[in-house]
Amino acid sequence: MSVQDQAASSAGPLTTESGAPVADNQNSETAGVGGPVLLQDQLLIEKLAHFNREQIPERIVHARGAGAYGTFTVTADVTKYTRAKFLSEIGKETEVFARFSTVAGSLGAADAVRDPRGFALKFYTEEGNYDLVGNNTPVFFIRDAIKFPDFIHTQKRDPYTGSQEADNVFDFWGLSPESTHQVTWLFGDRGIPASYRHMDGFGSHTFQWTNADGEVFWVKYHFKTDQGIKCLTQAEADKLAGEDPDSHQRDLRESIERGDFPSWTVGVQIMPAAEAADYRFNPFDLTKVWPHADYPVQEIGKFQLNRNPQNIFAEVEQSIFSPAHFVPGIGPSPDKMLQGRLFGYGDAHRYRVGINADQLPVNRPHAVEANNYNRDGFMYDGRHGAAKNYEPNSFGGPAQTGRPLWQPLEVSGYTTEGKTPLHAEDNDFVQAGNLYRLMSEDEKERLVSNLAGAMSGVSRQDILDRAINNFRQADEDFGKRLEAAVQALRG
Template identity: 60%
Template sequence: MSNEKKYLTTASGAPVGDNQNSITAGHRGPTLIQDVHLLEKLAHFNRERIPERVVHAKGAGAHGYFKVTNDLSKYTKADFLSEVGKTTPMFIRFSTVAGELGSADTVRDPRGFAVKFYTEEGNYDLVGNNTPVFFIRDAIKFPDFIHTQKRNPKTHRKDVNAIWDFWSLSPESLHQITILHSDRGIPATLRHMNGYGSHTFKWVNANGESVFVKYHFKTVQGIKNLDVDLAAKLAGENADYHLEDLYNSIENGDYPEWKLSVQIMPEEDANTYRFDPFDVTKVWSQKDYPLIEVGRMVLDRNPENYFAEVEQAAFSPGHFVPGIEASPDKMLQGRLFAYSDAHRYRVGANHEALPINRAKTEVNNYQRDGAMRFDGNGGSSVNYEPNSFDGPKETPENNIKPFEVTGFADSVAYDSEDHYTQPGDLFRLMNADERTRLIQNFVDHMQDVEKDEIKLRQISHFYKADPELGTRIAEGLGLSVPETAK
């Protein structure tokens, strides 16, 4: 066997210069479509499983409505947020991330929190999780990350070595894995957890003024979590425990409710804040940007057919309405492409026309044909533009707000390499019992990792976040904190 070191290549055999940072316009971005390595990774990743979702395969859904309770029209011209009392129909899909379609509900895993608002200006999808941060901050790492959460290609079993090898080599994951291994890592029900947009988004008002926002859905039912032993018991006895609970609560008239609030950051603060506000591995301090109430979301109707409504529901962070736009968040930028691409592959080119995904407004475009086209396919109307036959035309007033980009196109990382302050702060906010459970969860998850090298590398990250955290996890694993971490 040759000892020659292998180098990473594209599918066409070209060497890859940077597999950690996507190519952006300037240091902050946005991401450039010329990054063919990023596009190849995301496009191939979206086609790795058929027919279920690559991630978020197991889910539950419900219909409901969103009602505005606070006038924030000075920040956004989005019509569905335009006046107090305005009500918009919506559909939500909750999900686990890593498991397959038949996996258990009560595993330790983030929960997807995807909301589709059927607004009068088209569908707006807010596709988040039950955590305010994520494991990585650049979409170019997403396929690699999810591979570690799936099955080993040789054993076809979940692989704790791959999980912790990746996390220990990606210290930006520390904040998310601390949340994941805390009490909130296993919600008691889907009704008793918060939801977050996680990413930073841009709001634009009628005067063309913009701010950056983060979304927080706070459960009115209160936060409740499961003990690890009870969660394991339920996984064996009722793998659909969360689906059952959500369905029964709605069927019995006990309608779940969440209050939506946002943090609002003036646009100019983005260049002076103490860390990059577009880094999805970090939260904004609520002391700096307090929560402002927007409205409430109520779920009051179960699906009539799971496949037609929950399984075929297709959400994309790229589904915006006027007044809401993307930010330079690199993880978000990748998702703008990847989600709709996944649906085109998984459900089909015409997935937007399915009843669960169809906009309540009239859809007018020049997209025709494709597999399973089941509507009039545009009839005899013209199928190109520009044209002289009164076809639908663009509306310049709905262009995005222009934003400045500077710098050289390059593969660059975020400025901040401080992956430790926020997870350390989170640990120090916990009481003694919560700390003990967190540490035991980490120890239990890491104890079967075969290489001490991986354990010690991760222990160093824990120690840098908080010496007590690192020391107690090391002791639980029968190891010592590396001197290099102190």
């Protein structure tokens, strides 16, 4: 019996909005075992679409953020891996817009809080905009987008108390053991970056690269800060959040104003497609990393931020990013979280900013014109004039190329809502335990202290025990020390 079944109440079966009973609320429906997610998964679409419309007008997640423009420069030849033109030659420059953010806080929240940081990049390439929407951590709390609305609800204000509740946070994490790895990251020393300039970034998901010959490679992106990693202790963050809620936004703006342009070294891990099936971890599981010993990070470029936006609302708040914005030679993977985000992000922006959000200056392509048959809607500027609004047509309108942006994925089997098959070393705790054991004694003490402080507010012993047990399964010493620290705080 699963932990979800054990925790089930006597309220009756979970249903869709139309009243149909839900068979599986933990796994999206896929094309065959481990295949890409299907659009016919009505529950997934209903949950994501409803979630995107719960609040207006600010972003439901990543509301609090700052942005800047800059350039990306290629420093290595990667043409044997991808045919993307912006990566086609050493020295090639592409304009970039970056937005950094916290996840759970609202627009008025403080910057210096313990929370993952969004790390979103928009490359204005000659083949259209390429958006890479990542975080400052290489992993995430969940592996399936069907659980994303539930997860974010636990991080937001409780519907009764109006506050974030430790019961909700650790109840969900305890019932979702795949979160153990990310929670260990979040409550460790890198959980509160000192600024946006002093943190690394990650694409987090696995993406497909395809070369000119149609060969497929799986890749993970890494952005290593050239300023060095700097982080805050919980005490330092608490003080800074109260004294200067805009600390990170101010730091980014002022550093660019004085000509101290922040930069990052861009690297990728590259896995030949044929190696994915037998890799020891599921390479498409967002709660897992690829150990660098297996697939070293290879430098491919540098990006630098050197220009501030002139109007925060127009250029930062109205900026939109979608992981579905690919260019030829780059595409998605069967990562179930990524598959959900391909729909969820664009849908959120169509609702939040409007159906013509892509036409705003910060969002529209800068190196090529968008050329399609989308018309009308709120804030439509009439740019297409009297041109025909249908395809195919006999009036010289834009036509399809016949060449997909990426290679198709092979799928087989029946549609299913089951879990993705485990690889040889797949479980929810091994990488969290490895991360813990890599830490120094001082780092372990701070991790345990940070977690114990957050968990001390949990009111129910069963929720506390289940959450602690996840860390004990990652490492016996981790769980033992955490249990003792929580007990000491609770008296």
